[in-house]
Amino acid sequence: MTIRTILQYPDPRLRTIAREVEKIDDGIRELIADMFETLYAAGGIGLAATQIDVHLAVIVIDLTEKKKSPHVFINPKITVLDDRDRGVYKEGCLSVPEFQANVKRPKQVRVQCLNENGEALDFKPEGLLAVCLQHEIDHLNGKLFVDHLSLLRRSRISRALRKRSA
Ligand code: QAP
Numbered sequence: 001m002t003i004r005t006i007l008q009y010p011d012p013r014l015r016t017i018a019r020e021v022e023k024i025d026d027g028i029r030e031l032i033a034d035m036f037e038t039l040y041a042a043g044g045i046g047l048a049a050t051q052i053d054v055h056l057a058v059i060v061i062d063l064t065e066k067k068k069s070p071h072v073f074i075n076p077k078i079t080v081l082d083d084r085d086r087g088v089y090k091e092g093c094l095s096v097p098e099f100q101a102n103v104k105r106p107k108q109v110r111v112q113c114l115n116e117n118g119e120a121l122d123f124k125p126e127g128l129l130a131v132c133l134q135h136e137i138d139h140l141n142g143k144l145f146v147d148h149l150s151l152l153r154r155s156r157i158s159r160a161l162r163k164r165s166a
């Protein structure tokens, strides 16, 4: 298992659209193990493969931050069930370190995907899991939570991060 480097905003590779996983083989199982290793080392709750520069539709989430509840979501499809029912959550991202911002998202969504054993899942996540899945599925589509903010706030964040890494 390897801790992989997490791409940092505004790295253009974060804009890559992920491909679907065709077969859950040893390569995918190794990717998943590395993603959990990277997630836990960074102290996060969710990571998309995009963030480690692997452009396959794989997400790992552990909301407990105690390595107790690892969940894998492969080839997720999301459906918004009620566009008017939205909630605000203060989000962060391992690719946008030390920045948080309120993001408004639908509360009622349906997710269809595969787990690490290739079994089909079809469920309606609630609360933080619903927020986190939408955030991570955005990554697979080359989208970041800062894209939900105003252009002014976004340019301030990218300037501050560029300065920090310079
Ligand atoms: C996405 O984010 C998320 O800035 C996962 O200094 C966040 O794991 C979904 C993190 C909130 C729903 C709600 C961020 C760790 C972790 C930082 C993360 C930092 C250290 C972010």
Ligand code: CO
Pocket: 092, 093, 094, 095, 135, 136, 139
């Ligand atoms: Co993120």
